[in-house]
Amino acid sequence: MTRLHVQLAAMAAVACIALAPLVLSPFSITLMNYIGIYSLVAIGLALLTGVGGIVSFGQAAFVGVAAYATAWVSALNGYSPWLGLVFGVALTCCVAAILGVVTLRLQGHFLSLSTVAWGLAIGFLFGNVDGLGRFNGISSIPPISIGSFALVSSDQIYFLIWGIVALVLFLGYNLLDSRLGRAMRALRGGNILVESLGINAFRIKLVTFVIAAFLASLSGWLYAHMSRFISPGPFDAGMGIEYLMMSMVGGAGSLLGGVVGAAIVTLLKNSVQDYLPLIAKGASGQLEIVAFSALFILFLQWARQGIVPSVARYLPKIQRGRPPVAPPLPRRAQPAPGELLLKVDGAERRFGGLVAVNKVSFDVRSGEILAVIGPNGAGKSTMFNCLTGALRVNKGEIVFAGRPITRDPQSRIARGGIARTFQHVKLRPRMSLLENVMLGTYARTSTGLFAGAFRLNRREEASARHEALMQLERVGLGDKPFELAGNLPLGNQRILEIARALAADPALLVLDEPAAGLRRQEKLRLAELLRSLRSDHLTILIVEHDMEFVMSLVDRIVVLDFGSKLCEGAPAAIRSDERVQEAYLGGVA
Secondary structure (H helix, E strand, O other): OOHHHHHHHHHHHHHHHHHHHHHOOHHHHHHHHHHHHHHHHHHHHHHHHHHOOOOOOOHHHHHHHHHHHHHHHHHHOOOOHHHHHHHHHHHHHHHHHHHHHHHOOOOHHHHHHHHHHHHHHHHHHHHHOHHHOHHHOEOOOOOOEEOOEEOOOHHHHHHHHHHHHHHHHHHHHHHHOOHHHHHHHHHHHOHHHHHHOOOOHHHHHHHHHHHHHHHHHHHHHHHHHHHOOEOOHHHOHHHHHHHHHHHHHHOOOOHHHHHHHHHHHHHHHHHHHHHHHHHOOOOOHHHHHHHHHHHHHHHHHHOOOOHHHHHHOOOOOOOOOOOOOOOOOOOOOOOOOOOEEEEEEEEEEEEOOEEEEEEEEEEEEOOOEEEEEOOOOOOHHHHHHHHHOOOOOOEEEEEEOOEEOOOOOHHHHHHHOEEEOOOOOOOOOOOEHHHHHHHOOHHHOOOOHHHHHOOOOHHHHHHHHHHHHHHHHHHOOOOOOOOEHHHOOHHHHHHHHHHHHHOOOOOEEEEEOOOOOOOHHHHHHHHHHHHHHHHOOOEEEEEOOOHHHHHOOOOEEEEEEOOEEEEEEOHHHHHHOHHHHHHOOOOOO
């Protein structure tokens, strides 16, 4: 399947939606309008929850903020609904930004529970503020007008609703395929991965959160002016859960899934309301909820990934050609060979009463490969995390390229020229090899939200893609750039991590046990790659456990034992050192 087939399918879908009012009844058109309005919220949740990994139960509150804002502007104060749109969007985004700053630093279920809390609080305000009509709501909301033409009936506002949905899908897919979109997709890999790429994880979370709120505000504006009456009911916590269900049914992380999920949940809910009383005489609204919930559970058992991802598995993969050659990205000035690049002076890291790193000092010079070794519990990983900013030392100083980085956050250290890999591979398995490596170019590029959504900086995107392809070729993975990273064996995944780090154009490449879990041939291939990188004058710092791998590769070795520096020297000297034999090699020369 080619991109042309995808474009033709999209055009056919647009044509079907455009022609629907010609064949549908007024009730069906109204139902389609609600599906479109709900789709906007579900698309936002696909970005927030499916892509960014932030589970929110409070999106209905954002819909309500915009709906009440535009109702207050247009119905209570007599201004244009278009002014209500501006006010509603601005107010919703400001509320989302404030709530995001307060809550997005929480982790796991604490973050999800916080969305329930502020969702309930905002819903409480809707029903208890006199100026908003309390539980009586606000009526006589004027219709949206385009010039002198008022969109009064369902078939008139239909095209505005679905036009906005189509535009949001187009811009959303553009965004996900941009620099910012790749950073959003990396969030599910954890903050340490994101920060190690030079990305401010909190800022990306906040941007994603506000984007989802923005889409909810569009939904609220359309809802208010289509229904012409609002009350607190449609914006309560129950509706927030329903929006999340729509996103899950369609497929978490799929923008198109947001539309499909909204359609399925809305139609299923409507069918239960229509047919359940015929099956169970005298059925109440509570029984409708039970029946709907049971159907939802059965549905998720059948398609746990959601409709769109489940169907997509059986469709032919899109065939993509190699991107054209583009101008290279700017490269950083590399230090001269032999120049002092990294200096660690008296580094100490404590965890309560445990001293994990005890006054360790060493330096790394440009162009060399230095290994930090030691038995389990020696403090290697802690020292590694202190160097890259994942942890901060309690005492001592770390200087990189002549600048102290002891107190710098991890993302700033990464942008300064230190790129790392991980002991336990951290890749985005559902992103291609090319996309994973393009993540490494984040700090070298600058395309923002609007430029990414509207594809205004194609030149920089092409350069980032060219850089990623070049690094894949460099490490021997250039023959399959569009393969999913999760399909690679462990050895190639470790190589892919190195390619991603190289795409950052680092002055210092830091590898955390790169040979762990590899077979002998894979280790030989990795060692050959690292030697070729050294021949390109790249400085490499390795934390490793495999003595055979290290001894045949590095220029110097620093040995740690119980958090302290035991010795330092050339591989031959370290191998013959009795202290190393006793602490690390078990007394065997």
